[in-house]
Amino acid sequence: MKIEFYGVRGSMPTPGENTVVYGGNTSCVYLELSNGNNVILDSGTGIAKLNGKFKSYKRPIHLLVTHNHWDHIQGFPYFAPIYSENTTIEIITGITDSNDTDMILKQMSGTNHPVKYDQLPSKITLNTELAHQKEFSLNTFKVTTQALNHPDGGTAYCLTGDNQKVAYVTDNELKPPYAESSTWDEWVAFIKDADVLIHDAQYNNKDMPLKHGWGHSTYEQVAELAMQANVKQVFLISHDPSATDSELARHEKEQQQKSSHKLNITWAKEGCSYLIDTQAFSTITAIRAQ
Template identity: 35%
Template structure:
């Protein structure tokens, strides 16, 4: 069953990187790992299956039957650990198309999701999932056409490789760029091309420049970027709104507040990703966070 939605909205279900970190110091931004849902036209697109996917799945149970397209950037644990707990995948009436690039070792996204659920790592195998699961292997640079929607991808700079995505629909576009490390030689041309003129750029800003370049605890080579580099990309590519995403688990709510305040001084249309945030590209406005069990209706300015 296709969704009756007919706009372009982005919902954030998990915004944290590396490892889930629930607790009193992460209440306002959330502790779940990456999962971003885009409702585009009559289609539902989901990017990454971190622990936020479990929460999204719970919200879907009142909407059965459901169909969606799941796009994985890569298969590091923080991006796939919610998949075994995605309840709609265990329900026969549902259908999910699952996409991912082949890993450098030749493994497909189906193989990697299957391996995660093998004994002794998980009590039930992927084959127990009763939904119609269809897997697609993507080539880097390949486009996926879903009616009026085009999903493009590009290679990112991350250990073990990852891909970033751009979603185009009726003259609007959003890019999901995580996990990636900026290049010392200058702005990444692959990313610049993919994000040119997008309405919304969701960008891996795990670190601050101070943390990244610290002589004592350098993050160079760790596969992630900074909010300062995200702003450089946004300005160079004529991005309308930058969303700072994939927050470090050590960055508590107050720390993220300070990043947001400083980032806005350098790029006015900057938004800090938080669980429950909803963005509408069509109406062009940004909403305050809402409870995760509600389907947010909001916009960006």
């Protein structure tokens, strides 16, 4: 399975000289199986960088959305395939607290956007029911679901294909002050033995208690969880919009030293691509220049 990171920033896009290493686009991750089947995870501003990959794509496009917060849907109006009459897109939406699962489309309504969602020539199917299932199939991926601990709700996904398991858990507060949608033990079980865990870690322990309850985890918490669940590789995403490259690099180095010989943990970088195989996990290419 191949993993490509197109957007790893949380809350809002952060272009500028201090974010060029880790990237400033909001959440979007691409998974591809050895048979060519693929899934897009979230449609933050990073999804626009996928336009070239899907320019001449003939098969249906599958998009899994975790929740409706802007940083996870705001790139959709700039995803070029939606303007092609030859494109078919299936959008699976996460479970939210309100009955507004169509916000990815309705952001293109009223005075929000010049092109309205009901004017799009592409064939778009909005599936609001699949995330209610504990397990389903999507484009030959086996998908399991779990409720996020996050204001307004949301859904985490584990995707299995090529005999490998990738857990996508963003945004998620592992130790919230409010009633949990999913407990710590349930998270351990959900990501157990994953080849890759992609998890929100917008904060560090020093940010608490000021940001306790805001719906995000600390990287120290994610490292603890991953070790308990026997995860092989961790990628942290949803980087704080105020965090600079130098700050993220410092946190990454500190945590890697703490986790040495126990856990492979990396701060995800926009434009990086990885290949999971049965023997090892290795960087295969850079896609930033596309």
